[in-house]
Amino acid sequence: MLLFELLIGLLLGGAILTALADRIGAPYPVLLALAGTALAVSPIEVPGIRLDPDLALTLFVAPVILDAAFDASPRDLRENWLPVSSLVLVAVALTIAAVALVARWLVPGMPWSAAIALGAVVSPPDPVSATAILGRLSPPRRLVVILEGEGLLNDVSALLVYRLAVGAALGTAFTASHAVPLFLANSLGSVALGWVLARLYLLVTARITDLSISVVTQFVATFAVWIVAEKLGVSTVLTIVVYALILARLTPTHLNAEVRRGSLAVWEVAVYVLNALAFILIGLQLQDIGDAIPGGVARYAAFGVAILGTVIAVRLAWTFTYNVLARLVERFALPAERRTPALRSYKSALVVGWCGMRGLLTLATALALPFDGAFANPEIRDLVIVAAFAVVLGTLVIQGLTLGPLLRWLDLGDDGRALQERAVARQEATRAALRSLDGNQEPEAAILRKEYAVVLQDDAMRxxxxxxxxxxxxxxxxxxxxxxxxxxxxxxxxxxxxxxxxxxxxxxxxxxxxxxxxxxxxxxxxxxxx
The missing domain is CATH 1.10.287 (Helix Hairpins)
Known part of the structure; x- marks a missing residue:
């Protein structure tokens, strides 16, 4: 009963903090994480809630990833595949290498496998954090596509390195010749599995027309897809992304309007509740982290701050480097009519570089580290966990709170492309409706023609x-x-x-x-x- 009461209190507090965040213009995940941290260090007796890593990833990440991927645009991702790929592969690799070097420099006794595992833990920006924070702002659409695409795909590289590093820490030898085939098999297997499971879901649920049953099967299927991918050893996030992209293309013909409207409403509430609980629980984990540190708090804190600074600096360095390279390639390899300097601005590079918030994914992978091998030394494991928490809280607070003011200072707002496309879609759909009534002389058809004509005028006047x-x-x-x-x-x-x-x-x-x-x-x- 105590746990139930605590969860109710957390949800109420989350709702109040979200309303406050809207009022002061701050991203709500930041306030929630800070509130959880304040509870963890306060004299108030708060029952300890341990995040089981596997449960946390399945319960909190799977539905949020599916919701974000369902709304993603394959067309926009294809148009921006190069910057997305550079963040997913190059930025992650550079961050892992830099963090491992800094960790070894600060703690010479840390094994390379543990240092690389730490780099893999803190390298991928969290898709939950990015979705929650970007949803409250209005950056240019292209930047949103790049950042959301990165959040949906970056675990493919980071978690593969994490698994290899943890295996090495446990005594399993690996080489680059093993890593590359494993990466390809992991990626291709995830894509194939997501496609198959999406088709299977649509086949099994084709005759469901009841809203309640449909919503329940949607959530059950989401968790089932994640669990199946995990059991098969492929990328859980990439499998969910492919699964959601397939469903998004086929669902309009699969669900009736009433079920679709109800489903969207339920998912919106469910994703908010999961986000609210996840970010508060991130802060509450400081209790366990603090209890695990026997002494030398300043040393642990300095290590965490150093890793946080490295993570932020490497990402900014890469986004500006990519920007310069893209400008050079565009200048010398593309004709003038195909150049897009507005999309290669240093303002965009700064915003993308500053959108490196980490979250539940980083903390869960850190807490999932084994207790043997290189991590049998409690100091090494505690250093990794403290650094992961410092990166999560630091990026959420420093970058999350300043992202809105940064966008306003740089004068970067919505470019209006989505607005124009929505207007085109509404107008063309309305004209198609009018054409379907051509030649019909019934009185009802005349009324409908007037109604659709008003809709067209409505869009023009709006x-x-x-x-x-x-x-x-x-x-x-x-x-x-x-x-x-x-x-x-x-x-x-x-x-x-x-x-x-x-x-x-x-x-x-x-x-x-x-x-x-x-x-x-x-x-x-x-x-x-x-």
Whole structure:
């Protein structure tokens, strides 16, 4: 019962801190992690909650990864495959090497296998952290694609090195000739498994039309995919990513509109709850980490800060180096009409370099280290865990809190591409609906033609004065609600009719708010967006 009460308290605290984060403009994962840390070091008696690494990765990472991958765009990832690949492969490799060298320099007695394992633990930016923080900001779409793509794929390289390093720490010999085939087999196996399991899921659930059953099967299948990938020894994250990408392409023909709307709403709440618990629990792990350190706190802290500085510096160095190389290649190898200097700006390099937040993935892999081999020495294992915690908390606080101000200072906002594409999609879909009514002389068809013509005019007018349009639409919906309440109060309609119309108004208001946010001008003024 005590654990249940603690979880309820954490969720309530998470909701309050999220509301506070919205008010002060800070990413909510930062406040949650700081709150967990404050609880861990406070005199208040907080029951210890140990994060089982395997359970933490399955419970917290699998659904969030699937949710992020489901919304990812394969087209955008293909367009930006080079910068994404450079972060997934080169940045991870450089970070592992630099961290291992710094760790060995500071602690000469640390075995190379343990130092490389530490580098692999702290090298991949956490997909949960990136998704949670970027979702509250409005950076250029291309930067979002690069960072989300990195978050979805970087475990393929980092966790492979982690497994090899831990194996070496336990006495298993390996060479580059073994690592390369293993990397290829791991990647190809993950892609194949994700594709097969997605097809199997769609085949098994093809006849499910009930919302509750559909949502339950979605969550069960997500955890099952992760567990199967883990049992087969392939990349769990890459398997989930491929699985989600396949589902995203085929689900529109697989689910009816009611089930799809309900599923999206449930997933949005579930992902938030998992994120809130995960980041608070990250801070609470300081209890166990502090208990594990017998003494020499300053030495452990200095080691953690040194690793944190190395991680941040290496990522920034690589993003600027890549930027310079890309500019040189573009200048000397591409014709003038194909050059895109705006996408190679040093501002973009700085933002990508600063978006290196680590999170649950780093802490869980650190806590999953064995207790034998090179890690039989408790000092070595504790140093790795302390460094991992320092990198997680440090990047969340330092980079997470300053990312919004940095974007504003650099004047980097949404480039409007997604807005333009949404407008094209709505207009073309509406024109297709009008064409389907051509030649139909029924009175109902005439009414529908007028309705669709208004929708087209609505989209055209919306971009002229979006704030005015949004204010008038919300006022109209509020008037409808007042009349609806009055009708129920006067007993002219019953509760069934009230709830049906109320649901229609809820959808209209949600659509109005969403589209209003989408067309908000970057300069905050009324007028055409972009």
């Amino acid at each position: 971009h002229l004065r979006p704030k005015v349009f949004g204010r008038l639409r919300m006022a109209a919906i509020a008037a409808e609600r007042d009349v609806l309440l009055s009708l129920r109060r006067d007993r002219r309609i019953g509760d069934d009719a009230y709830r049906d119309v109320e649901e229609e108004l809820d959808w209209a208001e949600g659509n109005a708010r969403r589209r209003g946010r989408a067309v908000r001008p970057l300069d905050g003024k009324d007028g055409a967006a972009g």
